[in-house]
Amino acid sequence: MARDYYEVLNVPRDASLEEIKQAYRRLAREYHPDVRRDDPQAEERFKEINEAYQVLSDPQRRAEYDRRGQGSAPVGPWDFETLFDDLFEPFFGPSRSRRDRAPQRGADLRYDLEVSLEEAAHGCERTVELVRLDTCPACFGTGAERGGGREACPSCRGTGQIQFSRRTAFGHFTQIRTCPRCGGEGVVLRNPCGRCEGTGRVEVQKTLTVRVPAGVEEGTRLRLPGEGEAGLAGGPRGDLYVVVHLARHPVFQRKGQDLYADLRLSMVQAALGDELEVPTLDGPERLVVPAGVQPGEVLTLKGRGLPDLEGRRGDLHFRVKVEVPRHLTAEQRKLLLRLAESLGLEVKPQRRRILDRMKDLLP
Numbered sequence: 596m597a598r599d600y601y602e603v604l605n606v607p608r609d610a611s612l613e614e615i616k617q618a619y620r621r622l623a624r625e626y627h628p629d630v631r632r633d634d635p636q637a638e639e640r641f642k643e644i645n646e647a648y649q650v651l652s653d654p655q656r657r658a659e660y661d662r663r664g665q666g667s668a669p670v671g672p673w674d675f676e677t678l679f680d681d682l683f684e685p686f687f688g689p690s691r692s693r694r695d696r697a698p699q700r701g702a703d704l705r706y707d708l709e710v711s712l713e714e715a716a717h718g719c720e721r722t723v724e725l726v727r728l729d730t731c732p733a734c735f736g737t738g739a740e741r742g743g744g745r746e747a748c749p750s751c752r753g754t755g756q757i758q759f760s761r762r763t764a765f766g767h768f769t770q771i772r773t774c775p776r777c778g779g780e781g782v783v784l785r786n787p788c789g790r791c792e793g794t795g796r797v798e799v800q801k802t803l804t805v806r807v808p809a810g811v812e813e814g815t816r817l818r819l820p821g822e823g824e825a826g827l828a829g830g831p832r833g834d835l836y837v838v839v840h841l842a843r844h845p846v847f848q849r850k851g852q853d854l855y856a857d858l859r860l861s862m863v864q865a866a867l868g869d870e871l872e873v874p875t876l877d878g879p880e881r882l883v884v885p886a887g888v889q890p891g892e893v894l895t896l897k898g899r900g901l902p903d904l905e906g907r908r909g910d911l912h913f914r915v916k917v918e919v920p921r922h923l924t925a926e927q928r929k930l931l932l933r934l935a936e937s938l939g940l941e942v943k944p945q946r947r948r949i950l951d952r953m954k955d956l957l958p
């Protein structure tokens with residue numbers, strides 16, 4: 596029958612986390628098997644202490660334990676590294692993790708690229724220039740001066756580990772830690788590369804060609820695998836992400852895949868209808884303006900908008916604006932008056948405002 600965890604750690608049931616940690620440290624040092632080598636009970640006791648600590652130091656597991664009663668809380672496999680760090684940190688200070696020197700993937704990079712609507716519609720190739728960390732060409736990423744190579748780490752004699760021994764009030768401790776000089780690799784550079792200062796990477800300006808496919812949208816991310824930063828210690832390169840932005844167009848406004856533009860018609864064109872050449876992303880095209888088109892009406896060229904990546908295209912919409920002539924010759928005035936008469940309109944023609952006439956004189 597397992598003992599009550601609070602009893603094991605000799606703390607009250609309402610002990611704070613800090614109290615539990617203190618009690619654990621004290622007991623673990625006391626019953627550490629290395630300390631009590633000749634006490635066969637110590638190992639059992641040490642396990643019990645750890646089990647109690649694993650549960651009571653975890654608020655969720657502690658609540659579960661309190662609810663279900665002693666001995667019934669499941670105890671998982673212990674992370675001994677954590678346990679030992681927890682126990683020994685105050686003596687030896689933080690250690691350098693061995694993982695620091697493991698192969699590390701290079702960072703991903705981002706490049707923001709602005710393309711015109713024409714380029715987005717048809718695809719394009721663009722040249723981009725960026726600064727990134729590449730493998731040092733002088734040492735090929737080894738970080739060592741040519742011929743310098745590596746040598747066994749003098750601190751740990753190539754083992755990557757250092758043994759600490761301490762005699763304390765609680766007994767004699769021996770602990771093995773990762774060597775801080777070589778980070779556990781067991782080797783150090785004999786002669787660090789002068790170009791990259793031993794890091795194995797240098798900043799370089801790089802020119803790349805980016806193929807932008809037809810159908811990109813605002814915010815489309817293009818991934819260029821392996822064009823990010825070089826990895827460390829033989830790790831793979833990162834990727835480059837080109838983020839596409841659509842530039843403002845002098846003629847077209849964008850709404851999703853659809854495009855909009857103003858179509859300025861004279862009142863004669865609007866009344867009689869016309870056939871015009873209009874701009875599109877694919878070059879000039881013919882647009883039929885039906886007779887009697889009204890201001891604000893929309894004339895649409897189907898499939899002349901922006902494509903998506905599957906090639907489905909939006910539409911191109913022209914909003915009709917009707918322009919009224921500002922200047923009329925005596926002859927034109929007469930013709931309009933006759934038109935009015937023919938339409939049965941009664942008009943009282945006015946002279947133009949003096950301010951408008953002055954505006955016309957300005958450039």
Ligand SMILES: [Zn+2]
Nearest residue numbers: 748751774777
């Ligand atoms: Zn070393």
Ligand SMILES: [Zn+2]
Nearest residue numbers: 731734788791
């Ligand atoms: Zn180098």
